[in-house]
Amino acid sequence: MSIMKFAKIFTAAALLALGVACGGNPTENEGNNNDTQSVEVVEPTLLYGIDIEGYTIENDTVRMGETVGGILGRRGISAVMVDRLDKAAKEVFPLRQIRADNAYTTFTRSYTDSLGEHSVVDYVVYHRNAIDYVVFGFVGDSVTVECGARPVDIVRNTCRATINSSLWGTIMEKDLPYALAAEFEDIYQWTVDFFGIQPGDSFAVIYDEKFVDSTSVGIGRIWGAEFNHNGKQYYAIPYAQEEGKLRYWEANGESLRKQFLKAPLKYTRISSKFSKSRFHPVHKVYRPHHGVDYAAPSGTPVHSVADGTVVFAGWDRGGGGNTLKIKHAGNLETGYLHLKGFAKGIKVGSRVSQGQLIGYVGSTGSSTGPHLDYRIKKNGTPIDPLKMPQEPAEPIAEAHKARFEAIRDRVIAELNGQEVAGGVISDDEIFGKKESAEVAPTPSTETK
Numbered sequence: 001m002s003i004m005k006f007a008k009i010f011t012a013a014a015l016l017a018l019g020v021a022c023g024g025n026p027t028e029n030e031g032n033n034n035d036t037q038s039v040e041v042v043e044p045t046l047l048y049g050i051d052i053e054g055y056t057i058e059n060d061t062v063r064m065g066e067t068v069g070g071i072l073g074r075r076g077i078s079a080v081m082v083d084r085l086d087k088a089a090k091e092v093f094p095l096r097q098i099r100a101d102n103a104y105t106t107f108t109r110s111y112t113d114s115l116g117e118h119s120v121v122d123y124v125v126y127h128r129n130a131i132d133y134v135v136f137g138f139v140g141d142s143v144t145v146e147c148g149a150r151p152v153d154i155v156r157n158t159c160r161a162t163i164n165s166s167l168w169g170t171i172m173e174k175d176l177p178y179a180l181a182a183e184f185e186d187i188y189q190w191t192v193d194f195f196g197i198q199p200g201d202s203f204a205v206i207y208d209e210k211f212v213d214s215t216s217v218g219i220g221r222i223w224g225a226e227f228n229h230n231g232k233q234y235y236a237i238p239y240a241q242e243e244g245k246l247r248y249w250e251a252n253g254e255s256l257r258k259q260f261l262k263a264p265l266k267y268t269r270i271s272s273k274f275s276k277s278r279f280h281p282v283h284k285v286y287r288p289h290h291g292v293d294y295a296a297p298s299g300t301p302v303h304s305v306a307d308g309t310v311v312f313a314g315w316d317r318g319g320g321g322n323t324l325k326i327k328h329a330g331n332l333e334t335g336y337l338h339l340k341g342f343a344k345g346i347k348v349g350s351r352v353s354q355g356q357l358i359g360y361v362g363s364t365g366s367s368t369g370p371h372l373d374y375r376i377k378k379n380g381t382p383i384d385p386l387k388m389p390q391e392p393a394e395p396i397a398e399a400h401k402a403r404f405e406a407i408r409d410r411v412i413a414e415l416n417g418q419e420v421a422g423g424v425i426s427d428d429e430i431f432g433k434k435e436s437a438e439v440a441p442t443p444s445t446e447t448k
């Protein structure tokens with residue numbers, strides 16, 4: 001039998017054998033070439049970017065006083081590996097940022113070899129918060145550190161509510177995200193006195209709620225709000241007048257950040273400043289002087305430095321004489337001492353507005369001459385009125401007016417559950433990256 005004939009028979013036999021191995025009968029395939037057997041690709045199930053196949057996955061919590069070395073050591077990871085991890089993590093997520101009570105997840109792989117059964121921890125995932133995590137990898141001889149974030153679903157909500165108790169109480173009653181209360185207090189800190197909330201006050205707000213696996217994990221952007229307090233309506237319209245700086249504005253373009261008047265009166269000079277220890281001219285002892293003394297003729301009008309409510313109007317036995325105290329938004333309180341008298345109608349409970357006449361300079365109480373001792377407390381702690389942080393409070397500039405008003409109108413429509421012409425507002429419009437619908441670009445005022 002010739003070699004060529006033998007070779008042909010051998011090849012045919014080999015092909016036959018191959019056909020069987022691939023689970024196909026060559027003859028069949030031979031029949032129709034394009035009917036290839038589709039191999040089903042099984043997508044790996046990933047958790048934190050790790051293929052979970054073959055892993056035992058356990059969740060645990062960092063205990064108070066527990067160290068990374070302790071946690072990893074308990075799971076068979078050597079001190080050398082922990083040291084390498086510490087170095088590898090420095091630039092990515094320094095291990096000292098690991099906090100007690102935060103959760104972590106371990107990925108343990110079991111295998112058997114000639115020495116018996118073994119289980120090793122290949123990954124430890126530390127959860128920084130509901131969204132962000134860090135993957136520490138110990139596969140083979142490598143040590144890796146990678147940050148990741150869980151996919152977040154954003155849901156845009158609008159809600160409206162009347163306050164019967166407190167802002168917090170209402171938010172809990174309505175099962176709204178708690179973070180909303182803090183956002184409100186931040187946005188309205190210069191306008192609404194949250195310690196003076198009245199039953200019947202109300203609010204409406206458009207906000208993004210963040211969900212991870214359908215669990216609410218907090219809120220994102222506040223797209224607009226309305227607060228009705230003491231019969232006054234305060235809108236909060238988001239708009240970035242300064243590059244990249246989001247601020248909230250009233251519907252008329254006034255800033256929601258209010259400044260205190262620099263001083264509550266026209267004065268001739270400052271006769272004494274804020275001090276932790278000053279020699280008292282009357283009592284001849286050193287003691288704190290938590291105010292600024294503005295010298296001015298007796299009878300000089302004194303004005304409230306901001307909107308607020310009178311909480312004390314009477315004789316101060318601590319040497320202040322005729323004294324007024326006014327509570328303002330942002331948990332601020334101002335004090336006006338040694339007054340000759342109070343302005344007409346000023347009494348405890350009076351609501352005053354910025355610049356309103358409240359009293360007259362005098363020299364009542366422990367005083368050596370006519371002057372106003374002016375004081376400020378923030379969260380109950382005296383602060384130096386001359387060092388009071390003043391927020392920029394410019395209104396919307398002319399050049400921004402048209403774009404601002406277009407955004408305002410759409411926010412108010414959305415707050416009222418109405419059809420929003422041009423669609424709901426987006427970050428691109430707030431930050432001026434995209435012209436907001438319906439508004440022609442403002443012609444520049446510059447003369448070429």
Ligand SMILES: [Zn+2]
Binds near residue numbers: 272289372373
């Ligand atoms: Zn004084």
